[in-house]
Structure formats: structure tokens, C-alpha cells
Amino acid sequence: MNVRKLLSGGLVVFLFIQLLLAGPPAAQAQTAQPSLSAEGAALIDVASGRILYSKNGTKKMRIASLTKTMTAIVAIEMGKLDDQVTVPPEAVGVEGSSIYLKRSEKLTLEELLYGLMLRSGNDAAVTIATHIGGSVPGFTYMMNEKAAMIGMEHTNFTNPHGLDDSNQHYSTAEDMAKLSAYALRNPVFRQIVSTKVKDISWEGEQWDRRLLNKNKMLHLYNGADGVKTGYTKLAKRCLAASATREGRQLATITLNASDDWNDSAKLLDYGFANFPVKQLVGEGQDIQPETPVTMEAGAHLVTQNAFRYPLQSAEEAAIKQRVVMGQSTITPQMEGQLVGFLQVYMKENMIGQVPLVVRADAPTASQPASGEHLFWKQFWDIVAGGLWRA
Known part of the structure; x- marks a missing residue:
């Protein structure tokens, strides 16, 4: 009698585990195309x-x-x-x-x-x-x-x-x-x-x-x-x-x-x-160019916007990205300029592209100011010095 109970209990546990592994019936049915x-x-x-x-x-x-x-x-x-x-x-x-x-x-x-x-x-x-x-x-x-x-x-x-x-x-x-x-x-x-x-x-x-x-x-x-x-x-x-x-x-x-x-x-x-929508590219994402491009210190390539696309889970492995540049040298002075595109492919088919723009590091106190900024810095230094002496 105890053996029968033990076998029955084991069978229940076994079937429960199989159901867990199989997943919900509704989820399986969703993968079939509609008639x-x-x-x-x-x-x-x-x-x-x-x-x-x-x-x-x-x-x-x-x-x-x-x-x-x-x-x-x-x-x-x-x-x-x-x-x-x-x-x-x-x-x-x-x-x-x-x-x-x-x-x-x-x-x-x-x-x-x-x-x-x-x-x-x-x-x-x-x-x-x-x-x-x-x-x-x-x-x-x-x-x-x-x-x-x-x-x-x-x-x-x-x-x-x-x-x-x-x-x-x-x-x-x-x-x-x-x-x-x-x-x-x-x-x-x-x-x-x-x-x-x-x-x-x-x-x-x-x-x-x-x-x-x-x-x-x-x-x-x-x-x-x-x-x-x-x-x-x-x-x-x-x-x-x-x-x-x-x-x-x-x-x-x-x-x-x-x-x-x-x-x-x-x-x-x-x-x-x-077909849940997946974010394949984030807004403001740093991108490293694949082609020979000179990146001056303080300059970065970033995506102008995000890119989302509906994908089945099995399709995610087929997604590839490619950088196409229109400039060979990127400088901080080019901040905000469109200089290329990040192209997104599914296998060999391009499904979208995101503009790439230049972002420059914010100047620090140790960095020398230049151009217009230098002029105003010198001007206010003179004014402040005159007021201090007065």
C-alpha cells in the first residue's frame, strides 16, 4: 500500500514538472500563424x-x-x-x-x-x-x-x-x-x-x-x-x-x-x-566607427535618436549593425554636426538607420578657453581686477 502511494505521488510530481517545462498552452499556441x-x-x-x-x-x-x-x-x-x-x-x-x-x-x-x-x-x-x-x-x-x-x-x-x-x-x-x-x-x-x-x-x-x-x-x-x-x-x-x-x-x-x-x-x-518591439539602438549611444576615422580628443560619435523594431525572439541573433561615415576626421568643434549613419540589418536586409552626430566633452577648468570664450574671460578678468583695486 505504501509502495502504491509512493508511486502515485511520484507520478504526480513527474507530471507537474513536465507541465512546468512545457510552458503555458496559450503561449505555445500564440506562435502558430492564424487560420x-x-x-x-x-x-x-x-x-x-x-x-x-x-x-x-x-x-x-x-x-x-x-x-x-x-x-x-x-x-x-x-x-x-x-x-x-x-x-x-x-x-x-x-x-x-x-x-x-x-x-x-x-x-x-x-x-x-x-x-x-x-x-x-x-x-x-x-x-x-x-x-x-x-x-x-x-x-x-x-x-x-x-x-x-x-x-x-x-x-x-x-x-x-x-x-x-x-x-x-x-x-x-x-x-x-x-x-x-x-x-x-x-x-x-x-x-x-x-x-x-x-x-x-x-x-x-x-x-x-x-x-x-x-x-x-x-x-x-x-x-x-x-x-x-x-x-x-x-x-x-x-x-x-x-x-x-x-x-x-x-x-x-x-x-x-x-x-x-x-x-x-x-x-x-x-x-x-x-512580435514585441525591441530597442536595438539607444538615443545618445556612443558608437565606435569601424572604418579608419581620426577621433580627436574630446570628440565622440553618438546616435541622434533611438531605433526600435518588432522582432520574434529567434530573429534577434540575425541583427547586425554597420557604421557609415561621411567624415574622416572628427573634432570637438564639429559638435552637433551630422557625420554618418548607424545602419541596422536583419541578415542582409537593412531595416533602418540612425543619424550619427558629434558630441564634445564639456570644457573643464584646466582646459584653456579659445575664441569668443577667451575674449569674454579676459574682459571680465580686467573688470573684476579694476573693481578690486577701486
Whole structure:
């Protein structure tokens, strides 16, 4: 009997130890990539721009009203929020989602942007495009110019709203993730897309328009703060979502996703759990140049700012740094000057670079003053001596 008890107790201890070594089941499950309904999807870290997940991420697809992210950011950057905008005839009665604009009605650009992003107003999109670009084709040209600037290499816009009008209006999950990250760095855009309810004017009516944001992620996911819903018969359900936790923002894109809300939540959970942000370079960090550089006494190379990057734990060993200098001699008199860069690599790919500036040691009492400082020192010595003799 005692032997049985001893064996049973030993088995319990053994199993307990195995559980400790195995770690929490939830932590193990977090390392697996999410299973999604979306045909195309991407997850991006907003600050760094790193794509953390991609499913058919470079496949050209229809994007429906996710198009309006580009419409909004171009309008914010090129227009003035308090501009009085007159609704043109071609904007009235545009098919699909609407905020029921009337011909010649006047609203501010800011009000139209809320109508565009919260209620996905296609009439607002045409009104904004005409105001900013002079015409829909003119504004579309601006949209494509901005896409090229952001690095959206597989994207082409033919309208400001995303309605299915041709096979030439397309993008990819990764390109749209880049666009979301770019737009979310703009404080005006962030404020608009994170708003759940907004009242805007309604000319000729006794009440204002009340806009309820169509993006249910703002209510369903902790920390959600954007971005845009989308749907057409050909594109199916599309969603751009974002969330911020502990100061860090991630954004997702799902295209042709029958379960887009859950897809987006899975992607955000995956990103927050598996890609913690690591500080790879500190602000004001002393750097020793690798190339032959003459460093005069009292002069130092320091980083102008910190550099942080989302990394999985297994990736940290692949991080390397390289110093690139633009000056061969560094003197204390060059204090504050930009003289090079500290480049950060993951394997062979550069993921960022930090400016290097000169910092000089503070002069000590034993160090002779020079130039202007010497002049004022001699001046005050004479004045002080005269006063003392008086």
C-alpha cells in the first residue's frame, strides 16, 4: 500500500514538472500563424512599416471602399479642413453608400471626410475628389502619385470610392497595409477613423446628419482605433483594421473575407503576441566607427535618436549593425554636426538607420578657453581686477 502511494505521488510530481517545462498552452499556441477566411491578408507594424504576416499579400485584388483610405489621406494633405466645399452635380445620387448630399449643398472638407470614412459615402468621395483634384480623373492621378510615393508597387486607382467599374482598379493586401500605416501616422486621419459617432451639418434640414461608424472593430476589439470597411458584389467583404496597445499600433488588411471581423482580431492578437518591439539602438549611444576615422580628443560619435523594431525572439541573433561615415576626421568643434549613419540589418536586409552626430566633452577648468570664450574671460578678468583695486 505504501509502495502504491509512493508511486502515485511520484507520478504526480513527474507530471507537474513536465507541465512546468512545457510552458503555458496559450503561449505555445500564440506562435502558430492564424487560420483565416480571407483570400488575401496582411498585418503591419505601423511605426516601423514591417509586414508581420501575409497571405497572398502581393496578389492583385479588388479593394472596394478601402480605396477611401487613399482618398482621405490625399485630401487631408492637399486640402484645408475648414474649406467650404460645394457639392457638384456629378456627386449627387452616386450608387452605393451615401450620406445623401444635395446639389450645391455646402459642407466643410472635414465634414465630408467624416462622411467618407464613417459612412463610406460615395457621394462624399466624388465631392472631395472634385474639390481637391478639379475633377475625378485629376484626383485619381493624385491618388496614383501618392501610391507610388508610399511604395505601393502593385496598385492602380481609377476612382475615389472603390466601386467596381473596371479591372484596372486594384491593389494588394500588402500595398493596402502600407497605405494604412502611412495614413495612421497622420493625426487628423487617426482622429477621424477612430471616431464612433459624429454629427455634421445638413443644409436645409432641421437636424444634423448623425454618422455612425460602420467599423464594428471599434466595439469588438480592445484598443481598436480604425480604419475602414468595404464591400462590393465583386470584391466581397474587405476590411482595414487597426489597434493600439501599450503605445504600439498594428494594422490589418483582409480582402474577400467571409469572416472579416474574426480574421482581423486573429491577426492583431498574433502580432501583439509574437512580435514585441525591441530597442536595438539607444538615443545618445556612443558608437565606435569601424572604418579608419581620426577621433580627436574630446570628440565622440553618438546616435541622434533611438531605433526600435518588432522582432520574434529567434530573429534577434540575425541583427547586425554597420557604421557609415561621411567624415574622416572628427573634432570637438564639429559638435552637433551630422557625420554618418548607424545602419541596422536583419541578415542582409537593412531595416533602418540612425543619424550619427558629434558630441564634445564639456570644457573643464584646466582646459584653456579659445575664441569668443577667451575674449569674454579676459574682459571680465580686467573688470573684476579694476573693481578690486577701486
